[in-house]
Amino acid sequence: MVKKSWGFATLAVHGSGGGDPQTGALSPPIYQSSTFAFKNADHGARLFAGEEKGFIYTRISNPTQEALEREMAFLEGGEAALAFASGMAATTGVVLTLARSGENIISIRMVYGGTHALFMDVLSRLDIEVREVDGEELVEFEEKIDEKTRMIFIETPANPTLKIVDIRGCARIAKKAGIPLVVDNTFATPYYQRPLKLGTDIVIHSATKYIGGHGDTVAGLAVGSREFIDRMRKETLIDTGGIISPFNAWLLLRGLKTLPVRMDRHSSNAKRVAQFLNFHPKVKQVWYPGLRTHPQHELAKSQMSGFGGMVAFEINGGRREGKILMDSVKLCTLAVSLGDCDTLISHPPSMTHSTYSAEALKEAGIPEGLIRISVGIEDVKDIIDDLKYALAKI
Numbered sequence: 001m002v003k004k005s006w007g008f009a010t011l012a013v014h015g016s017g018g019g020d021p022q023t024g025a026l027s028p029p030i031y032q033s034s035t036f037a038f039k040n041a042d043h044g045a046r047l048f049a050g051e052e053k054g055f056i057y058t059r060i061s062n063p064t065q066e067a068l069e070r071e072m073a074f075l076e077g078g079e080a081a082l083a084f085a086s087g088m089a090a091t092t093g094v095v096l097t098l099a100r101s102g103e104n105i106i107s108i109r110m111v112y113g114g115t116h117a118l119f120m121d122v123l124s125r126l127d128i129e130v131r132e133v134d135g136e137e138l139v140e141f142e143e144k145i146d147e148k149t150r151m152i153f154i155e156t157p158a159n160p161t162l163k164i165v166d167i168r169g170c171a172r173i174a175k176k177a178g179i180p181l182v183v184d185n186t187f188a189t190p191y192y193q194r195p196l197k198l199g200t201d202i203v204i205h206s207a208t209k210y211i212g213g214h215g216d217t218v219a220g221l222a223v224g225s226r227e228f229i230d231r232m233r234k235e236t237l238i239d240t241g242g243i244i245s246p247f248n249a250w251l252l253l254r255g256l257k258t259l260p261v262r263m264d265r266h267s268s269n270a271k272r273v274a275q276f277l278n279f280h281p282k283v284k285q286v287w288y289p290g291l292r293t294h295p296q297h298e299l300a301k302s303q304m305s306g307f308g309g310m311v312a313f314e315i316n317g318g319r320r321e322g323k324i325l326m327d328s329v330k331l332c333t334l335a336v337s338l339g340d341c342d343t344l345i346s347h348p349p350s351m352t353h354s355t356y357s358a359e360a361l362k363e364a365g366i367p368e369g370l371i372r373i374s375v376g377i378e379d380v381k382d383i384i385d386d387l388k389y390a391l392a393k394i
């Protein structure tokens with residue numbers, strides 16, 4: 001029996017409720033089945049009518065998915081969770097459950113490029129307006145709210161420059177307006193930040209990243225109240241179909257067991273990398289929330305218990321110098337995504353954030369020469385030596 005009072009690392013190992021009681025298998029079984037047999041016609045009818053609990057079809061629910069959802073709800077401190085085929089499917093599921101044609105949502109300007117494209121290109125086709133704010137001043141959010149606003153969406157730390165948004169402040173504004181606050185918690189993970197405890201209503205993850213942790217799965221999660229999660233499953237997910245596969249749910253359950261130890265290592269390595277870059281003569285600026293030089297270090301400290309594995313920096317020069325750096329590294333892998341055991345290096349303006357126009361990049365404060373590193377769990381000396389070598393090539 002799982003106890004809510006257990007510490008985070010204990011819940012990460014045991015929160016799914018364990019293995020298979022029938023066989024004693026310690027690892028949770030992968031229920032790789034699309035459909036589930038009914039005992040008789042009445043049983044099937046009762047399941048469809050919601051009069052009895054049980055499994056019908058994997059697009060609706062599945063025991064392996066359920067084990068993952070149970071564990072994620074524990075880790076984020078929410079009542080319930082819902083697993084999706086990707087982080088984008090999770091964001092789409094939340095938005096489509098909350099907003100409809102003729103209504104609007106408020107979002108910070110600096111978000112993951114795919115989220116930005118969903119908001120600007122897809123939602124506009126559905127006549128859902130997205131009102132963007134910088135997110136530094138809380139009054140900006142208040143000014144954009146009207147009677148047709150259905151949610152506030154923030155990402156913090158935000159992709160790619162690790163901007164921090166005040167979760168408690170946004171929660172206060174959302175509560176006053178009677179609308180939910182949705183936080184993308186991908187970068188921090190529940191190990192370092194628990195938005196629900198700070199007044200947030202719904203948390204979203206690209207579970208592809210630190211939750212899975214090994215770069216072998218694309219998946220998403222949303223956590224919130226039982227009422228909201230049940231409504232989203234019924235009103236949106238079942239009929240849009242972006243469900244996680246049982247095997248991917250199992251990979252995430254396996255990844256979650258080591259989340260705390262991985263995050264400790266990502267975070268200590270990232271701090272050392274950020275400190276190294278901060279003093280390098282070829283580096284103009286470094287963004288890492290754990291550095292005292294980060295413009296929002298105090299705010300980060302007030303809502304995060306650690307600062308994670310993501311570092312962004314701008315080198316002297318611009319795109320050309322950035323290209324030389326990325327083509328010169330030998331250990332760091334030139335790839336998008338983040339949260340893998342391997343260190344990944346990328347150029348957001350031409351990659352993850354290529355969905356932004358040059359003007360939108362400027363407006364969001366994303367410099368042309370920005371490099372983003374997802375610091376892995378290798379020996380930090382080897383990561384720093386690799387960057388030192390590549391910086392010397394510029």
Ligand SMILES: Cc1ncc(COP(=O)(O)O)c(C=O)c1O
Nearest residue numbers: 086087088112159186206208219
């Ligand atoms: C902060 C953040 N949110 C959401 C997503 C989308 O997740 P996925 O790629 O799993 O669909 C990403 C992807 O990079 C991300 O970085």
